[in-house]
Amino acid sequence: MKPSLRAAALAASLVGLSVGQAPAQALNVFVSGGAFADAVIEAFVKPFEAETGITVNAVKSEMPFPKWSLAVETNTVDFDVALTSLGFGLQLWQAGAMTPIDYSIYDAKELEGLAPQFRPEWGVAAIVNGLVLAYNTETLPEGKRPQSWADFWNVEDFPGTRTLMVPYIGTSSLPEALVADGVPLDQIYPLDVDRAFRKLDEIKPHIRKWWESASEAQQMFNAGIVDMGLSFDGRIVALQKAGKPIAFTFNGARYYASYWAIPKGAAHVTEAQRFVEFATRGANQATMTKIMGYSPPNRTAFEHLPADLASSLITAPDNIKMAYPMDAGWYAAVGPDGKSNSERILERWQEWIIK
Numbered sequence: 001m002k003p004s005l006r007a008a009a010l011a012a013s014l015v016g017l018s019v020g021q022a023p024a025q026a027l028n029v030f031v032s033g034g035a036f037a038d039a040v041i042e043a044f045v046k047p048f049e050a051e052t053g054i055t056v057n058a059v060k061s062e063m064p065f066p067k068w069s070l071a072v073e074t075n076t077v078d079f080d081v082a083l084t085s086l087g088f089g090l091q092l093w094q095a096g097a098m099t100p101i102d103y104s105i106y107d108a109k110e111l112e113g114l115a116p117q118f119r120p121e122w123g124v125a126a127i128v129n130g131l132v133l134a135y136n137t138e139t140l141p142e143g144k145r146p147q148s149w150a151d152f153w154n155v156e157d158f159p160g161t162r163t164l165m166v167p168y169i170g171t172s173s174l175p176e177a178l179v180a181d182g183v184p185l186d187q188i189y190p191l192d193v194d195r196a197f198r199k200l201d202e203i204k205p206h207i208r209k210w211w212e213s214a215s216e217a218q219q220m221f222n223a224g225i226v227d228m229g230l231s232f233d234g235r236i237v238a239l240q241k242a243g244k245p246i247a248f249t250f251n252g253a254r255y256y257a258s259y260w261a262i263p264k265g266a267a268h269v270t271e272a273q274r275f276v277e278f279a280t281r282g283a284n285q286a287t288m289t290k291i292m293g294y295s296p297p298n299r300t301a302f303e304h305l306p307a308d309l310a311s312s313l314i315t316a317p318d319n320i321k322m323a324y325p326m327d328a329g330w331y332a333a334v335g336p337d338g339k340s341n342s343e344r345i346l347e348r349w350q351e352w353i354i355k
Contacts, residue, residue: 026057027271030082033060036292043288044279051278054271065092068263072097077265080272083126083258087170087328092261093122099262102273110281113300117325123259124280125297127288130233130314130323131171132253136160138245139227146228149180149252153203160227161208163220167349168212169342170331173200176230179252188254189327193345197352210353221246237293237312253323255314257297289313 031040037060045056063082069092071077084092092098100121103111111119118125133152135145140160146152152162164173175188177199183192208226211217218235220226222244231248239246260276262269278284282300289296289305295313296302302310302317310316314323331342339347 026055027081027268027275028057028059028079029275030059030061030063030079032062032083039288039291043291044275044284047284047287048275048278052271052274054274056275068092069095069097072264075265077263077267079263080266080268081260081262081275084123084261085170085258085328086256086326087332089120089123089259089261090329090332093120097264098122099264099266099269099272101262101276105273105277107281110298110300113282113298114280115297115299118257118297120259123261124276125257126260126279127285127292127294128255128257128297128315130250130253130255130295131165131230132233132236132248132250132314133176133228134221134231134236134246134248135228136221136224136226136245137247139224145247147249147251149176150182152176152228153180153199155203155206158228161225162203162206163209163211163217163226163229163231164203164207165217165230166210166212166353167342167345170328171326172345172349173210173230174345175254175326176252177203185252185324188324189330191330191341191345193348197348200352233295233312233314234293250314250319250322253314253319254326255295255320255323256326256328 029045031037031045037058041058045058048054049056059079063079063084065084065088068082101119101124103119114125133146133149137145144158146158151158164176165171167173174191174193174196177196178188178192179185181195181199209220211220214232214235217229217231218239221231221236222239233248236246236248260279262272262276266272280298282296282298283304285296285298286301286304288294289301289309295315297315299315299317314320332340334340
């Protein structure tokens, strides 16, 4: 394990997460929390148990990156499957803390339905989220609703209150600035940081608030504090279902996935591989989408979804053509100074925002 990973892991070693009093042979799966965990149990856990006869102990909690690292290093792994982000997944894989996914057990059609970025060596995408340009259809009249990031930057022709996100580990508003500046979607990464900050200089005076979490962005749109800006697609769909006059466009959107992965040293690797394969079948992902509204990574899921729901999902064929994937690897890359690109952006941001 790299020293930095070890330090992070030891710092979090007091964070105890127990798999509970599960049967000795149960498959221990961390399913996140809240309504999402309930949906995972309904869409994947219960039908998997019914099909295979394998008992699953669904742990309603996240599996923190430091705990994962520490468990592998100390040979105390007590879970078999968990969800992780692309950024953390890459770091865990590089640290030797992952079990490779056995793609030989996958049906050929199902495997073909997963784009390469959704099936790396170490994990398989569970859900896909999008960051989109949203706008209020009540406060903004027809013709004044932005349909691109160039429109968003055009404050004269598209007036209104605006919001973007602050940078944090693995993401920022720099990609939107580059899209607005005309950079082709397939050339956003590696980020031209200087160019992005120059473009942010233009919009900075017009941003009412830079949001720090998905819930904060949702609340600003819900309360009518902002007329347009960056938000997560699922949060906007939730507002639409609640009757709020908010719409969005996938034009220039970016997307990322959460991944099912298996730790090195898992006690039930064969069963874990079967669970991950089951959870990434199109039909089962479609069930998850119907419950929670998250986009399925597997294209075959769209064979099981109604057209009206499919049209609201970023991975739908017509929508994903207008979007691009986030590059967590670029953010995590460490330069000669020992700092990651993400850390350098955050440092520059802190100086820039107070000017």
